[in-house]
Amino acid sequence: MKSLLLTFGSLALTAGVVANAYMQNKQFYPSVVYITKSSPSMAVLYVQAFVCVILMGKLMRKIFFGQLRAAEMEHLIERSWYAVTETCLAFTVFRDDFSPRFVALFTLLLFLKCFHWLAEDRIDYMERSPIISWLFHIRALSLLAFLACSDVFFINHAYYHTLIKGASVQLVFGFEYAILLMVLLHIFVKYVLHTVDVQNENPWENKAIYLLYTELLLGFIKVVLYMLFLAIMVKVHTFPLFAIRPMYLTMRVFKKALNDVVMSRRAIRNMNTLYPDATPEELSASDVCIICREEMVSSCKKLPCNHIFHKSCLRSWFQRQQSCPTCRMDIIHSPRPQSPQAAQPAAPAAPPQQPPVPPFPAAAFPGFPAAFPGAAWPPQHPPASSSASVASSTSTTTTSFSTSASTSDTANNPFMPGMMPPMPFMPPFMMPPMSFGMSPPPVPPADFSGLTDEELRAMEGEERENLEARVQCLRNIHTLLDAAMLQIQQYTTVVSRMGGLDTASTSTVWSAERPTASAMSSKSSNIATSNSSDPMMAAPNPVDTSNKPDDSEVLEGAVGYTVPTETVLPSGESGAAQQDSEDSSELGEIRRRRLEKFSNKMQEQAKTDNNGGTPD
Amino acid sequence: MAGSALKRLMAEYKQLTLNPPEGIVAGPVDEENFFEWEALITGPEETCFEGGVFAAKLTFPSDYPLSPPKMKFTCDIFHPNIYSDGRVCISILHAPGDDPMGYESSAERWSPVQSVEKILLSVVSMLAEPNDESAANVDAAKTWRDNRARFNEIAHQTVRKSLGL
Incomplete structure (x- = not known):
């Protein structure tokens, strides 16, 4: 209504102005000169032109x-x-x-x-x-x-x-x-x-990707254009304040597009490498994809939490969030295959003649499983443990404390018989031995089968047999530590061998290397705990000085052996066992750092192998 | 085929029409545009909102279900978790990452598993049990906490108003 009034008002005014000019001059040319000379008439004409533009716009809008x-x-x-x-x-x-x-x-x-x-x-x-x-x-x-x-x-x-x-x-x-x-x-x-x-007829999976790349490319061109414009304007005229807002918006859009592309690529890579395709049985078991509510027929992926989605749905979701839509399990931070079934399809290009490598090569030591139970490897080991802060590694240390304690308990630890989890799980896939031709590690003395209350009591005294019992106990710890060291060395050889294999097996190296790191850290904490258990042994007989050096001798022998390259060995003259345990905890710290460094290196290697191998 | 967001909304609409949950009616405002929905929610029984019929508008983003829709009551409603302009503040309508109140764990945020039906059911339970710890409408939260009789009275007024009485 208002616009109609404006339109007709301006029309009437224009008509009035033109009529007036014509009335005064009687001829076409003089009246045009008259109108252009008179400001009010020109104002009316400008308004008329503006109204015309709006009308034109409305017409075009109607058409298009x-x-x-x-x-x-x-x-x-x-x-x-x-x-x-x-x-x-x-x-x-x-x-x-x-x-x-x-x-x-x-x-x-x-x-x-x-x-x-x-x-x-x-x-x-x-x-x-x-x-x-x-x-x-x-x-x-x-x-x-x-x-x-x-x-x-x-x-x-x-x-x-x-x-x-x-x-x-x-x-x-x-x-x-x-x-x-x-x-x-x-x-x-x-x-x-x-x-x-x-x-x-079918949903087009790659459409979103095309859209993304178009946006990225055109966003880039626009940013370049704006930059050029800014440069030229600053050179020729002055700073173009009026272009700042659109320029900023364009850059933001471009940054977002870039981010989206990166996230999308990562999502695609994760899906292609980490998650297996859902099998037909699994597809028939689950009816619809929870993201798009469509039937799942083909090209579906299974996450480690066993939830199944369309590949394209999952990709667009992972672009925003790295978690399972159903159970919100964090995909990026616990993406390691937790079962061999998950690990093997991830590397389908593995040569068939190659024996399937168990994800945990710890299984290579058949004679030894009881001593270092699988419990030492937390099933959801954080992948960032290698680069993790001290806090997280101490947490792994504390978690493996009980397990390593249980370790020594199964053999000989007499001190905390109550708090031992009796090795609740020993996953069956850890059993098959590996065919890498390694010498079996030393087995702890067979005749030493756990400690009873009598044995415990046997060590609580100052008589010769009590001391002997204690020394015996420490020797057993020594043996276990030697075995652990051997195991570590064998891990390194396994890892380096597997690193030499083609890229298809690198994912298995990944999974293999991880438990190694965790096992190592548990080993080191194992040492620390076995050492720190020493003051408890030493506590009952603080007066006994004659045999004391013996104790610490044995202890340091153990420590010294487990780290052959260690140069910061305690000089052995620290009489107090307390001191010892402090030293050894320091040693444990150093060792842990080295192990971290080592596992970092291995990770990097695995990564570069991976990147080099998978065309992306 | 049309966009996946559209297909999913159509599927949800079909589902809601075939098996409508009790006390909830929802559907697109216009068959041409499935991204604007209208919902009618009846006040849960044995609460101060009993008997009321509350109208709300749901606006879906073009990347639904990856992003949550927005919900806004179009009628007056006095409730701790509803802003005075009608916007609903519940955690499942917030995308993980943005946390207006800074207290929600990501476990209760939006994910594609959620649906219009679940949102509306959550809103019904929100009507029944306001959460005064994360108040969107501070007045309402205060009244709910300190002066329940007054809150019930206002609620009854809104119920009557929603029925056009």
Whole structure:
């Protein structure tokens, strides 16, 4: 109603002005001169021109869009305000050549911009609408063609104008239209992708990836254009304040696109390498993919938590979140296959003649499983343990404390018979021996079968047999430590051998190397605990000095053996067992760091192997 | 085929029409646009909202179900977990990562497993048991905590209002 009033008002005013001029001059040419000379008449004519532009816009909207949706209208108004503000800012830069023609050009730019925005919204709507009519396609295509023609025309015009007459405001128009052309290109690519998707009966998995890369590429071009524009403007005129907001927005969009691409690539890589395809039985067992609520027929992936999803659904979810949609298990931070079934399909290219390598090569020591139970390897070992802070490693140490205590208990530890978990699980897949031809590690004395209360009591005294019992106990610990060291060395040989194999087996190296690290840390803590258990033994007989050095001798022998390269050995003269345990805990610390370094190296190697091997 | 968001919304709409949960009606405002839904929620029985019928609008993002929809009551409702402009503040409507109140664990956030039905059921249980520890409407939370009789009175008014009485 208001716009109608405005339209007719301005029409009437224009008619009045023209009639008045004609009445006064009676001829065409003098009346034109009269109108151009009189400011009020010109003002009326400008208003009329503005109204005409709006009417033109409405007509074009009717032709190309029909009715605008509420959201589109909202967008348009919001963006228009920003654009008007920026245009006003631009006027301040070019105030010298301010003229009606100049205003007209800016108005035209704004006018075309509006149609670009509307086109963008409309094409985005394609994805949401269940029915796309032919009219929609005709309208979209003709609009895109029209906008492309006008953009190219104006870029051309600006280019030649700048060439002939030097830098002027046409520079701004040239860049603005170039940016608009990029926007248009983006819209067109989206339109093509949506159209192909709509024509296709099956969901098109790679569409999202194409969209992502288009956005990245065009975002990059836009950022470059803005940079160029900024540089030229600073050189020729002044700092273009009016271009800062769109430039910032463009950069943000580009950064987001870049981030999305990185996340998406990571998600794809994780899915291709870490998670197995769901088997047909699993597919038939589960009905719909929880993400898209569609039947799962093919190309589905199983996560370590046994939940199954479409590959494409999972990919787009992992782009945002690295967790299982159903149980929220953290995928990135516990992605290691926890069973051999998970490990083997991850490396399908493994040569068949190669014997399947158990994920835990600890199984290579058949005579030894009881001494270092599988309990020492937490089933969900954090992958970051190698680079982890002291806090996490101390936590692993504390967790393995009980297990290592149980270790020595099964053999000989008399001190805490109550708190031993009796080795609750010994996974069956740890049993098969490995065919790497290693010498079996020393077996602890067979006749030493756990400690009873009598034996415990036997060590609580100051008689010769009591001391002997204690020494015997320490010797057994020594033996166990020797065995542990041997085991570590064998691990390293296993790992280095496997590292030499082709890339297909690197994932197994990964899984193999991990338990090694954890086992090592448990070993070192094992040593620490066995040493720290020493003061408890020493406590009952603080007066006994004659045999004391014996004790510590044995102890240090153990420590010294487990780390043959260790140079910071205690010199052996520390009489107090307390001191000893402190030293050995320090040693344990050093050892732990070395092991961490070692496992880091191994990880890196595994990673580089992986990267080199999998084309991505 | 159309976009996956659209397909999922259509599937959910079909599911909701075939097996409507008790006390909840929901569907797209317009068959042309499945990304704007209207929902009617009846106040849970034996609460101060009993008998009321509350209208709400759900707005879905184009990447639904990867991002959560937004929900806004279009009628007046005085509740600790509903902003005075009608926006609903419950944890399953928040994407993991953004945490307006800083207390929600990611386990109760949005994930594609959730659905319109689950959202609406959560809202019903939220109506029955307000969570005054994370108040969106501080006045309402205060009244709920300190002056329950007054809260019930206001709730009854909104119920009457929602029925057009």
